[in-house]
Amino acid sequence: MSGEPELSRADYRHFLEIPTRWMDNDVYGHVNNVEYYSYFDTVVNQYLIENGGLDYLNGETVGFVVETRCAYKxxxxxxxxxxxxxxxxxxxxxxxxYEVGLFKKGQEAICAFGHFVHVYVDRATNKSAPIPERARAAMEAIKAG
Structure with a gap:
């Protein structure tokens, strides 16, 4: 992701506040890199639950994460x-x-950015399946550009 321009708050379409926890910090006194991926997962799935009809317990299709990437700034x-x-x-x-940006509350400078790829599969067979229409509509609502 080096050489890519940093995105600003205005580039993102949906935000979620996530408090850090004491245990998120590592011995260097900052949030450990693995926690950033948890924040990515949280904002994406919260959005899908609230807007895309995600039923992670009983839905016929599920989104498997097949790729993630993060640049720490x-x-x-x-x-x-x-x-x-x-x-x-x-x-x-x-x-x-999805493209994800992490900011400290109230600050403009981006702390980390990356992407998160879901592939939808049939829960019973684990075979590729079309994105459900309600989820697709929610995705279209926050599409870049």
Whole structure:
């Protein structure tokens, strides 16, 4: 992701506040890199539950994460509150690529950005399946551009 321009808050279509936890910090005094992926997962799935009809317990289709990427720009540390922004970069028949930006609450400088790819599969067979219409509509609502 080096060489890519940093996105600003205005580039994202949906935000979720996520409080950091004491245990998120590592021995270096900032949030450990693995937690950033948890923030990505949280903002995407919260959006899908609230807007896309995601039924993660009983739905016929589920989105499997097949790729993630993160570029770290500025540290986050407990007790910061993260404002996680998302937008959809690409929607296919059975896959979607989200772009995620993490900001400290109230600050303009991006702390980390990356992407998160879901491939939808039939829960019973684990075979590729079309994105459900309600989920697709929610994705279109936050599509970049």
């Amino acid at each position: 500025r540290p986050i540390a407990f007790p910061d509150v993260v404002e996680a922004g998302i937008r959809v970069a690409r929607i296919g028949t059975s896959s979607v690529t």
